[in-house]
Amino acid sequence: MPHTDLLSTIPATMRAIALLEPNEQIELSELELPVPDVVDNELLIKVEYVALNPVDACFAKQGFCKWEYPHILGLDAVGVVVKASKGVFPSVGARVMWHGNIGEQGVLSQYAKVPNFAVSQVPDEVNLKDAATLPCAxxxxxxxxxxxxxxxxxxxxxxxxxxxxxxxxxxxxxxxxxxxxxxxxxxxxxxxxxxxxxxxxxxxxxxxxxxxxxxxxxxxxxxxxxxxxxxxxxxxxxxxxxxxxxxxxxxxxxxxxxxxxxxxxxxxxVSLGGAWLANSLCAQQRMSFMGNLLLDNLASGNIKIPQISDVEFSTKSISKALNRQIDGGFTGKQVVKINHE
Known part of the structure; x- marks a missing residue:
């Protein structure tokens, strides 16, 4: 898709699933928020899939010291770059995967921003939903x-x-x-x-x-x-x-x-979030390298991914899925398909 086509379709606002405050039931709210602005080496991503993790559920219940509320949940995402400064790689149109900054807003939204050095480019032969299962785990x-x-x-x-x-x-x-x-x-x-x-x-x-x-x-x-x-x-x-x-x-x-x-x-x-909280550029770049290794292994058939359970992009479905993450006995990956309609 030409870059101009992607840029022309970026709306001013987006749907997001957010936590108004930590709570034991993981009650969530759907909000209409501005699409993030990106500067310097940041990429604006049209999010396609978000994988849920036990850490998402734990912090939804307990909160996290760096969060401001309402807080968009989610750390693992894949999507398509729709906006990037000139000369920044990956460029507009690239399919990318990343594990987000635990101290900032999450990725359960139609658009998200991330530094370019923290993403991994998804090979053409890898399905985006499959790629979403890789980052955190x-x-x-x-x-x-x-x-x-x-x-x-x-x-x-x-x-x-x-x-x-x-x-x-x-x-x-x-x-x-x-x-x-x-x-x-x-x-x-x-x-x-x-x-x-x-x-x-x-x-x-x-x-x-x-x-x-x-x-x-x-x-x-x-x-x-x-x-x-x-x-x-x-x-x-x-x-x-x-x-x-x-x-x-x-x-x-x-x-x-x-x-x-x-x-x-x-x-x-082991602390993936520490790469962000310590403001370690090397550690953040290492996540990109690990993402490339995971994607290469998946593309070549050297690893199998956990069984995927589909989750709707709604407060009720995501709340139920997050509670399921920590109820015990769950062995697969729950993946939310982000609805852009």
Missing amino acids: GMSALVALDKLQLTEGDSILIEAGAGAVGQFAIQFAKQRGATVFTTASKRNHKLVKQLGADVVFDYTDKKLSDKIRKELGPQGFDAVLDSIGGETTVRNVELMRFCGRIACLNPLPKFEQELMYRRAPNIGI
């Missing part, structure tokens, strides 16, 4: 595996293997030559096995730790990707070898001093 998995310095021959425990982060982590861990242990409900054992998991445990098993030790032997895990937190993190440190490595996606619990001395774990924290 895929990037979190990659950051975690990098922090774990995972190499060929390592043993790794990936918690919640059927969750979106877990599904990507299993596949990339196998690419790196690791032996993958994971936890999942019995109904999802077949799924995680198909993704490459070598050994699967039922996370509801009351003798889980004993069964892991029996399967693993006395040496303990080289690495753990912990997406659960709390007492699960304490248990996982206990299951690691001395000076093993653990990457945590949730706040750390209080550890007993004796456990820290006995295991001396290398603890890494």
Whole structure:
């Protein structure tokens, strides 16, 4: 489509799904807001799809210290560049994917702005809806595996293997030559096995730790990707070898001093939002590079994406979907198709 055609179709206002204030029920409002202005290296994107994440639901309930209300929710989006300054790449007409700035307005709107260095260009052979599933879960998995310095021959425990982060982590861990242990409900054992998991445990098993030790032997895990937190993190440190490595996606619990001395774990924290909150240009650019890696793997058939559930662009549907994200047992990705009519 010619650039002039795209520019001529940009309206003055847009529909957006916003949070008027944090609330336990995640009650949302539809607002008519001005289309964002873009300057310098910013891109104006016509948003096509937005993928929902547990973090969206958690902060909708609790709020976030950097938010101003009403706050547009959503962090993961794909769409088409409709406005960019001369010489800024990607140019008008490009299809892009990104994980947004948690400290600013989100992407559940018909248009959004984002710095050009934080987006990844979507290859023609990749469906935009499929691409929307990648940013938060895929990037979190990659950051975690990098922090774990995972190499060929390592043993790794990936918690919640059927969750979106877990599904990507299993596949990339196998690419790196690791032996993958994971936890999942019995109904999802077949799924995680198909993704490459070598050994699967039922996370509801009351003798889980004993069964892991029996399967693993006395040496303990080289690495753990912990997406659960709390007492699960304490248990996982206990299951690691001395000076093993653990990457945590949730706040750390209080550890007993004796456990820290006995295991001396290398603890890494995974925070995509930190790339924005720390104002780290390098970290923001790295998200673009990780996005390219995810898209290349998807285009080449080297990774499979979680099963997609479609969500309507309405307050009721999105509220229901966000509550579903944290009710437990959800294994796919919920994707909102943004309605431009």
